[in-house]
Amino acid sequence: MYRAVPDIYPPISRLHSGSGESELRSAIGISNDDPIPRRLALALRIPDARDPEFNGDMARVHREVDLVSRLIDRDREVVELHVEFNAVGGQLHMESVRDLSEALRHQFHFSPDPASEYSITVDPRTILPEQLESLAPYGFNRIVFQEIPVEPAMVRFARACGMRSICIVAAGAEEAIECAQRLRPERLTIEGPVGDARALPGQPHDLANCLQVAEYLHLGLGHYALPHDDLATAFTGFKLEYGPRGFMAHAECDVIGLGPGSISRVGGYLSQNSESCAAWRLEIDTGRLSAHRGLWLTCDDELRAELMQQLLCRREIGIRELEQHYAIDFRSYFAADLSRLAPCLRLGMVRDSGDRIAVCSRGWPWLRNIAQCFDPGAGDGRWPQEASPRH
C-alpha cells in the first residue's frame, strides 16, 4: 500500500473535478514566470509491480515525466525526489528504477547539494543487498523502509551504501519504540491510529516520552527524527514545511506528483492525479496530464495554509507576522476560529501571549486537532468523544 495522504490545507476533499489538466498547465506556466521560480519536489507513485500491465505502466510513468518536464523551465532545480513503489511483498525492479532515474535526470535539473532529499521506498522483506548497493549510484541518498521487520545489519549496510538517512515506517507505538532503540533510524514515522492523537488518549504522550528518551525529536503528527537529521535541523532552523508528502526539509518548493493518485501543489494550485489506474492510463495514453481534480487557492486559503504551516512546523502562530503580511486584523478575522480554540486555551494546550499563540508541550500530541480549529470546513470531527483531552 502507498502511504496515506497527509492532512494538508486546503483538504483534498475540497478539490473539484473538471479542468484540472489545463489548470495545472497554466499553474506551471505561472510558476515558471515568477521572479525566482520555485525549486521542485517530485513525488512519484509507481503502479503495482505485480499487475500484468506493469511494463506498460512504467512506460506511462516515463511518458508522464516527459509531458510534465516539457512544461517546466530548465533552470528550476529539483531538490527533493520521492519514489514510492506500490509493491508490498513484490520485488523491486532494478531495471525500472535505473531507467526511471536516468530519465528523470535527463529531463530535470537535479541539485548537487548533498542535503537534497532523493528517497525511495522499499520493502525490507524482499530487498536484496545488491539492490540496496545500486540505489546510491542511481542517485538516491535516502531510503524509506515501508514494512517491519528491518534487521540492524540491513540498516548498517544501507548507511555504508551511502544512504544519508533511513526512515522506518512503524505500524504502532511498541514497534516504533523497539525500532528506535534497536535500529536508530534517522527518521521514524508512526502510521495509523497511534500516530493520530485522537484515537488513544494518554498513549501518544507515553510514546513521545519514550522516543524522547531515545533522543528523537518529535516533529509532529507521528513523525520523529534524530537531532542530526536534515528534517530535525530544518525544524530547529524554522525551515521545515508540511506539504503533500508530509514534512519536507526544503520549504517553498513546487510539488509535482506523478503516477496514479499523486498530489501536486504548484504556486496557488493544488491538484490530484486520477486515483484509479485505469483512468490514469487513459489520460497518459491520450497525452494529457492526469490532474483530474484541483483547486486554485483563494487569499483566505493561502492565509489559512500559512497559519497551519506555522502551527505544524513552528508550533506557534505569529499573529503580527500574519497581520502584516495579509493586511488583516487577526482577532476579528479569526474570531470564529479562536472561539473553537478556546477549550485548548483553557486546557493549557496552547498559550496566547498577544502577538503569538504557542502550542505548549501538553498540546503537542493534539497538533492536528489544534490546527483543525482554523479549518472552517472541519465540521464536528475535532474532538471525538472517546478521545477528549485529559486534564
Added chain:
Amino acid sequence: MSRTIFPPGSLTSIADDGDEFRFCSTCAFSQACLDEGMDKGALRDLHILVEHVGPFPAGAYVFREGDHFDAIAAVRSGTVKTSRFDRDGHEQVLDFHLPGEIIGLSAIDGERYPCNAVALDRVQLCRFSFPKIAVLATRLPGLQKQLFKLLSRGISHAEQLSGDYSADQRIAAFLIGISRRLAPRGSSADRFQLTMPRTDIANYLRLAPETVSRVLRRFQDDGSVRVHRREVELKDRVGLEALAEAMLRA
C-alpha cells in the same frame, strides 16, 4: 500609516473609483487639474470625454500596433505591458504601466499607435479623447506640464536601458523604479507584487530570464530583498538605491 500592497487582493480594499464630481484616486491628471483650481465638477466637459473601459482579462490587447490613435488611457487598476515586434517576430518589451500611469503617449506625434498594449492581469482603464485633452492642455499649463513630464519619462526609460549597466544594476534600478512609481499612489513602497512575468522583466531589462532569477536569488541570500512567489519586499532599500543610482540618474 497603513499602506496597501500592490496589487490589492480580495482581502484588502480596492482603490477609490471616484464619481461624477471626484476623480479616481489613481487618476494621472487629477493633481494637475486640481492644481489649476478645477475640480471634477468644473471639468464636466472633460468628464464627458473620460470613459471607464474594461475590465480587460490577462492577455487581452488594449490596442495593437498600427491601430488608429485617438485616445490616451490611464491605468485605473492592473498592469499594462507595451511592446513591439521586430521583423523576425521577436518581442521587445517597451514598458510596464502601473495604476495612475498613462499608456499611448508614445503615439502623440503620429496617427497610429506605434506599439502593442497588453493587459498583464485584470486591467481597468480611463480613456481620454486625445485631441480634446490636448486642447484642454493649452488652457491649463499645469496639465500641459504633466503631459510633457509623462512623455519625457518614457523617453528617459529607453535611454537608461540602452546604457552599459550590469545585471545587478539593472535589476536594482527596476525594483527601485517600481517602488518609486507605486509609492505616490498610496501603495507600499517596500512591498509589492511584480505583476509581470520574469520573461517580460528580462526582455525589458535586456537580460536572460535565468539571469533575472539568479541575481534576485543572490539579492535574497544577502538580505537585500525577500521574494515570495510574485511578491517582493525591499529589505535594504539604501543598498539597492546605491546600486541603482548610476542608472536612475542617467
